[in-house]
Amino acid sequence: MAGYRAAWRFLWFTAAAAGLCVAIPDDEDAKALPDGAGKAEVVKFCTECHPPGNFRKTRHDKDEWTDSVADMVERGAKGTPAELATVVDYLTLNFGPNSKVNMNTAPLEEIKVQLGFSVPESQAVIEYRKQNGGFKEWRDVMKVSGVDKTKVEANKDKMGF
16 A cells, blocks of 8 residues: 555656646747747746747737636736736737747747648758858748748748848
8 A cells, every 4th residue: 555655646746747847938938039028927927837839829919818818817827917918918019910920039839830831841940040040031941941932932921030
């Protein structure tokens, strides 16, 4: 019986530790968020439970971001009404319906979902910018080996640099 309890404690501890690892945001991901009013609040409230890639891949208007933040509050996120309004404003400005994908900071999920690139294409973009530095314009993305050039050209107006 003692061995059984010890095994359950070990499993519980391992699961809890794994959960903490998932909930801790990657500092580089948080740094890659666009600078501006509300960034600190977004890092504080939104990345407590999930990485920035979860919301970077989404494009919502203000009402939809308000609903998403309200859902976060229902799930336990805490903040003053002013802080939560700042989060909504930041998300709307940077990840609203007309927001561009920053090709120099976007995570795989954002490139994939917003530009329709495959996982290998998205990985190639990220690897290319790690090796060669940031992109200056959409034509630079055409230089990435393994990326469909027609997708790049079709999405050039959705790309920011």
